[in-house]
Amino acid sequence: xxxxxxxxxxxxxxxxxxAVIKCTYSDSASNYFPWYKQELGKRPQxxxxxxxxxxxKKDQRIAVTLNKTAKHFSLHITETxxxxxxxxxxxxxxxxxxxxxxxxxxxxxxxxx
Amino acid sequence: xxVVSQHPSWVICKSGTSVKIECRSLDFQATTMFWYxxxxxxxxxxxxxxxxGSKATYEQGVEKDKFLINHASLTxxxxxxxxxxxxxxxxxxxxxxxxxxxSYNEQFFGPGTRLTVL
Numbered sequence: 168x169x170x171x172x173x174x175x176x177x178x179x180x181x182x183x184x185x186a187v188i189k190c191t192y193s194d195s196a197s198n199y200f201p202w203y204k205q206e207l208g209k210r211p212q213x214x215x216x217x218x219x220x221x222x223x224k225k226d227q228r229i230a231v232t233l234n235k236t237a238k239h240f241s242l243h244i245t246e247t248x249x250x251x252x253x254x255x256x257x258x259x260x261x262x263x264x265x266x267x268x269x270x271x272x273x274x275x276x277x278x279x280x
Numbered sequence: 281x282x283v284v285s286q287h288p289s290w291v292i293c294k295s296g297t298s299v300k301i302e303c304r305s306l307d308f309q310a311t312t313m314f315w316y317x318x319x320x321x322x323x324x325x326x327x328x329x330x331x332x333g334s335k336a337t338y339e340q341g342v343e344k345d346k347f348l349i350n351h352a353s354l355t356x357x358x359x360x361x362x363x364x365x366x367x368x369x370x371x372x373x374x375x376x377x378x379x380x381x382x383s384y385n386e387q388f389f390g391p392g393t394r395l396t397v398l
Contacts, residue, residue, distance in 0.1 A: 268326065
């Protein structure tokens with residue numbers, strides 16, 4: 168079945184440094200890749216997404232890259248701030264399979280002051 | 281716009297009782313909603329796809345007789361955990377599919393329901 172792998176499971180970076188989270192997916196029909204930020208006890212919040220016809224997308228300090236051939240996509244956060252501390256989930260969706268979101272296992276990001 | 285609510289936000293019940301959780305899309309219609317379960321420090325696991333007017337589609341390993349899903353209208357889906365046991369204690373989150381065009385669907389998540397079974 169569909170599978171999304173995410174690494175690392177935990178990540179600690181110094182405030183101001185960059186953080187990178189990587190994911191791979193198995194379903195070649197996946198065509199939409201959202202990234203979510205989840206704070207403890209709250210709902211996931213969409214922070215950025217990328218579609219399969221695009222290789223890179225940037226929104227201020229956040230960027231996402233997609234390599235369809237290798238089935239890899241990554242989240243890059245630059246100039247990290249304390250409020251970036253949270254759990255981040257990558258996900259893959261194939262609209263041909265009823266838009267089911269397959270989540271990665273999550274990365275707990277901690278920003279050291 | 282695109283707000284999804286869940287009720288209740290938290291519930292504590294005795295083992296053996298049933299608990300109903302509601303998921304509502306407040307300002308849009310959703311023919312498809314999804315139910316997820318999230319255990320502490322783990323990812324969201326899709327339980328089932330709720331389809332308005334038809335039976336839900338359950339993921340492998342999810343007992344359909346234990347987790348009853350009803351999607352009776354375009355704005356409401358309910359999840360009933362029947363004969364709840366302590367191992368059913370979890371954070372349950374729904375999402376609703378907002379169709380923004382032929383090829384662009386965006387999902388909006390509810391705030392979640394924390395279920396504790398004593």
